Amino acid sequence: MATSDPTVKESPAVAETGVGTDTILQTRDLRKQFGGLTATDDVDFGIEEGELRCLIGPNGAGKSTFLKLLTGRLEPTAGTIYYDGEEITDLASHERVSRGISIKFQVPSIYPDLSVRENLRIPLQRVEQPSEFDRRTAEILDRFHLAETADETASNLSHGQQQRLEIAMAMTLEPKLMLLDEPVAGLSVEETREIAELLRTINDEDDVAFIVIEHDIDFVETIADRVTVLHQGAIFTEGTIDEVRDDPDVKRIYLGEEQ
Numbered sequence: 069m070a071t072s073d074p075t076v077k078e079s080p081a082v083a084e085t086g087v088g089t090d091t092i093l094q095t096r097d098l099r100k101q102f103g104g105l106t107a108t109d110d111v112d113f114g115i116e117e118g119e120l121r122c123l124i125g126p127n128g129a130g131k132s133t134f135l136k137l138l139t140g141r142l143e144p145t146a147g148t149i150y151y152d153g154e155e156i157t158d159l160a161s162h163e164r165v166s167r168g169i170s171i172k173f174q175v176p177s178i179y180p181d182l183s184v185r186e187n188l189r190i191p192l193q194r195v196e197q198p199s200e201f202d203r204r205t206a207e208i209l210d211r212f213h214l215a216e217t218a219d220e221t222a223s224n225l226s227h228g229q230q231q232r233l234e235i236a237m238a239m240t241l242e243p244k245l246m247l248l249d250e251p252v253a254g255l256s257v258e259e260t261r262e263i264a265e266l267l268r269t270i271n272d273e274d275d276v277a278f279i280v281i282e283h284d285i286d287f288v289e290t291i292a293d294r295v296t297v298l299h300q301g302a303i304f305t306e307g308t309i310d311e312v313r314d315d316p317d318v319k320r321i322y323l324g325e326e327q
């Protein structure tokens with residue numbers, strides 16, 4: 069994609085980087101050291117436009133570190149990140165968000181003292197004219213099943229409703245890629261089912277790609293197109309959930325964690 073922004077480096081030719089035109093995000097030799105510890109070990113990870121990928125792996129495998137490198141929260145020790153045809157390795161988090169990468173960490177980052185409606189107004193102000201606020205708010209409240217709670221203070225919502233509100237806020241910015249760290253941790257079975265349905269709907273209807281870190285394998289099975297397994301900071305294997313779940317080597321690394 070051509071850009072006039074001098075802070076964004078043009079992606080080298082596809083032939084040079086191997087980044088396909090349908091690839092929304094690609095890392096090359098991405099590395100993060102914490103002193104002597106290699107948390108991300110020269111990772112080449114790619115995801116297509118509109119794909120829903122889950123990242124799994126035992127505790128300490130490097131999932132959160134990898135996601136933080138993609139969001140810009142952590143600076144890599146080495147390597148490159150391409151997004152939507154551009155190199156974004158040196159971009160700040162907020163610049164990545166402006167380009168369509170939405171980031172959601174485990175703890176909902178909503179404004180607890182504001183109402184649901186007021187929370188939605190905050191991202192809407194970045195993208196809509198004031199005359200459109202009421203119409204767009206009503207649309208979003210309806211789509212994300214939040215209409216009944218519109219005037220409720222956000223801190224009074226259930227954990228599942230708060231997660232839904234945060235996803236709704238992210239969607240107002242029309243992202244192309246959403247990065248989610250354990251979106252259903254601590255949710256009830258019913259809330260987990262609702263979030264799974266919501267992510268699949270957004271993925272299908274809005275063609276948003278997802279990278280989701282998740283420990284709940286049943287949830288992963290419900291939502292993922294493909295799964296990447298991380299182990300000791302590196303990609304251990306990739307495949308469908310069935311391929312990965314039945315892989316004896318994957319079972320071995322998870323068992324190793326329990327020893």
Ligand SMILES: Nc1ncnc2c1ncn2[C@@H]1O[C@H](COP(=O)(O)OP(=O)(O)OP(=O)(O)O)[C@@H](O)[C@H]1O
Pocket residue numbers: 102105106107125126127128129130131132133134
């Ligand atoms: N800020 C940090 N400073 C030093 N070491 C860190 C830091 N963050 C993570 N690590 C280490 O990097 C490795 C990978 O951690 P990370 O949190 O990315 O793994 P994870 O797969 O997300 O684990 P979990 O599933 O338990 O959340 C671990 O050994 C961890 O202790």
